[in-house]
Amino acid sequence: MSDETTSSLNPSQENVSVEQFADMALDVGVFLLASGAHCGRVFSNIKRLADRWGFPIHINPTFTGLTITVRDGKQSERTVTRYQDAPPHSVHLAILTLFSRLSWQVLEDRLPFDLVKQRIEEIKAKANYSFWLVALAVGAACASLCMLAGGDARNALCTFVAAFTGSVLRIGILKMRFNPMISFVVAAFVTTLIAGIDTIWHIGTSPEATLATAVLYLIPGVPLINSVIDLIEGYLASALSRGLFAAFILLCIASGMTLAITLLGIENF
Structure with missing residues (x-):
């Protein structure tokens, strides 16, 4: 519009x-x-x-x-x-x-x-957020969500490690100028692979909370919110573009998670 x-x-x-x-x-x-x-x-x-x-x-x-x-x-x-x-x-x-x-x-x-x-x-000219600060914040946020979902301290620690590692890897891939969608697939795969160890070894009281919350940092919240706002305000072309972009990111996340879960042999997730 x-x-x-x-x-x-x-x-x-x-x-x-x-x-x-x-x-x-x-x-x-x-x-x-x-x-x-x-x-x-x-x-x-x-x-x-x-x-x-x-x-x-x-x-x-x-x-x-x-x-x-x-x-x-x-x-x-x-x-x-x-x-x-x-x-x-x-x-x-x-x-x-x-x-x-x-x-x-x-x-x-x-x-x-x-x-x-x-x-x-x-x-x-203002510097962007620090590479390591972002990764630490991502890990802490996902760990907090794990505890809110019923996980204990050990589940939260596993979530922190998985999300932190995945975030560092994703930013590293972006810095190498690969396609952003590849970074989402790889990050989702590695994050789920690390979080899945919690489920296989039965660490903590709620290992499924680790697997469910570790990848939440990849959810494209800003494009999804902006898509809805643009749609409400009448910017239809932009709303559709943002919505499709966010949907494809979600597909990439699902692909990476599915591959990792299949590789780990987790059947009841």
Whole structure:
């Protein structure tokens, strides 16, 4: 779905060309998409920037890229259209918060264009979450879920080891630039293989909880949630793309788990 808005604010006296604003807005939009923003959030952030300088805009966000058309508020016949593919998706909710705050500050405090571009580059330059910190957090989260599912401390420890190892392996595969779907299959297989040892050796009071919760870190929660939000807000093409992407990830997880369970000979899972 495409959205269009015309700024109700008077254009600023600052000399910002249509081309300059289009390039900046496109840069912000694709980075938001790659960081896990749903289409409505991308539009609202770009809209606030457009209102600051009085540019009517028309955008068409998709799962893989963004098209934006900017019209000169003074010369309506002068328009600029840009398209850019989004980089590989890497969810970073802190980035979304920083961009949202910046867009409000730009609109309310009337920040100059050069300063806004500088702030954008500063946000983009922020380091991603630490490789090992993510793996430790994944292991701890899955271990906690195991205990909530009825497992004891030994089951939780097995879950932690399985999820931690699978997470490290998946990130390592992604760093080697293999297809992301391969990383999900391999991570699900290795995680289930390690968690399955709990079931075979009957460690703890609820080994089945280990097997069920160790792979939950692979569930594509953000694409699934964004798919529903996009569907509600009317971005049908993006909603369908995100939904199919998430469904295929679930299929990859199921394939890896099935292979590991079959290899271990677990029949009553």
